[in-house]
Amino acid sequence: MSGPHPSVAAARNAVRALLAELEPARGVLVACSGGADSLALAAATAFVAPRAGRAAGAVVVDHALQAGSAEVAARAADQCRGLGLEARVVRVDVDIALGGPEGAARAARYAALEAASREAGDAVVLLGHTLDDQAETVLLRLARGSGARSLAGMPRRRGVFARPFLHLERARLREVVDAVGLTPWEDPTNAVDGPARRADGGPLPRSAIRGRVLPALTEALGPGVPASLARSADLLREDADALDAFAADLLSTARGEDGSLDVEILAAAPPAVRRRALRRAALDAGSPAGDLAHVHVEALDALVTGYHGQAGVDLPGGRRAVRACGRLTL
Numbered sequence: 001m002s003g004p005h006p007s008v009a010a011a012r013n014a015v016r017a018l019l020a021e022l023e024p025a026r027g028v029l030v031a032c033s034g035g036a037d038s039l040a041l042a043a044a045t046a047f048v049a050p051r052a053g054r055a056a057g058a059v060v061v062d063h064a065l066q067a068g069s070a071e072v073a074a075r076a077a078d079q080c081r082g083l084g085l086e087a088r089v090v091r092v093d094v095d096i097a098l099g100g101p102e103g104a105a106r107a108a109r110y111a112a113l114e115a116a117s118r119e120a121g122d123a124v125v126l127l128g129h130t131l132d133d134q135a136e137t138v139l140l141r142l143a144r145g146s147g148a149r150s151l152a153g154m155p156r157r158r159g160v161f162a163r164p165f166l167h168l169e170r171a172r173l174r175e176v177v178d179a180v181g182l183t184p185w186e187d188p189t190n191a192v193d194g195p196a197r198r199a200d201g202g203p204l205p206r207s208a209i210r211g212r213v214l215p216a217l218t219e220a221l222g223p224g225v226p227a228s229l230a231r232s233a234d235l236l237r238e239d240a241d242a243l244d245a246f247a248a249d250l251l252s253t254a255r256g257e258d259g260s261l262d263v264e265i266l267a268a269a270p271p272a273v274r275r276r277a278l279r280r281a282a283l284d285a286g287s288p289a290g291d292l293a294h295v296h297v298e299a300l301d302a303l304v305t306g307y308h309g310q311a312g313v314d315l316p317g318g319r320r321a322v323r324a325c326g327r328l329t330l
């Protein structure tokens with residue numbers, strides 16, 4: 001008897017490895033868009049979870065932003081049910097005034113998935129991100145000028161979310177859905193020539209990276225480019241973790257009983273560690289992470305190393321940093 005298709009076996013092994021990391025009684029929910037990657041994830045999970053004694057279900061989020069989205073969601077849920085997963089569709093209200101349609105849809109989707117996890121007794125939500133998604137993320141962030149933490153890409157696990165397919169290529173997951181006989185939905189917004197455009201008429205950044213940049217890099221440098229980019233992300237994640245740990249140490253050494261920071265101690269630290277410590281201090285003081293930008297950290301750093309009597313620095317969230325008597329107060 002022949003075994004499963006090699007890509008089906010690889011997908012199952014990936015899910016099996018992830019389940020083995022979880023607490024014994026914890027269930028899982030597949031976040032399924034109906035696309036090839038998350039349908040492959042549903043298929044692998046439906047096979048592996050019952051054999052590993054885990055409860056497994058699926059959640060499809062309907063963003064209700066495109067005509068026909070309810071049908072796409074219903075179809076994805078039906079395919080998950082056909083695999084043996086209990087599946088439900090959650091319709092969300094996306095406020096596109098918040099961060100544009102893509103960002104607002106993502107925020108609404110993650111909030112809905114977290115709520116579904118809570119309702120399922122803190123189940124782990126499995127996402128279908130692939131090695132190619134990781135490579136695209138790294139390239140996008142590189143092009144925007146990011147630091148190590150951001151170039152570290154998407155983590156395998158964070159909070160209730162897990163990404164068991166981060167080391168598998170998208171092409172392999174396409175083979176999985178073909179082998180299992182599922183019909184994935186092709187999102188037109190993913191196509192580089194698709195209808196979704198930037199304000200200046202160009203393709204959306206991720207679509208351009210996916211449809212033009214990575215294929216060109218792969219043609220020029222060889223087929224290993226996405227895997228190399230993903231490896232860079234893994235290496236940078238280790239670096240960023242180490243730098244964050246040094247920054248936390250620096251902050252606790254520099255902090256006095258009143259919470260203010262000793263400027264001399266900060267100034268003696270390497271810039272990469274000091275800037276991380278200053279960013280952490282601003283977050284601790286209540287500046288929201290999403291609004292705290294590079295310019296704010298630079299301005300805080302100037303209070304430490306380039307002080308010439310300048311006034312304080314205004315930070316997001318109505319906070320203000322001032323320097324007085326060799327101490328920084330946020």
Ligand SMILES: Nc1ncnc2c1ncn2[C@@H]1O[C@H](COP(=O)(O)OP(=O)(O)OP(=O)(O)O)[C@@H](O)[C@H]1O
Binds near residue numbers: 030033061187190
């Ligand atoms: N509408 C949705 N409902 C539930 N989960 C979703 C939805 N959209 C995305 N996800 C989850 O997030 C992951 C990554 O989403 P992304 O938008 O990058 O992928 P996609 O292009 O929609 O399709 P695919 O399902 O092929 O990954 C998906 O694999 C899936 O696990």
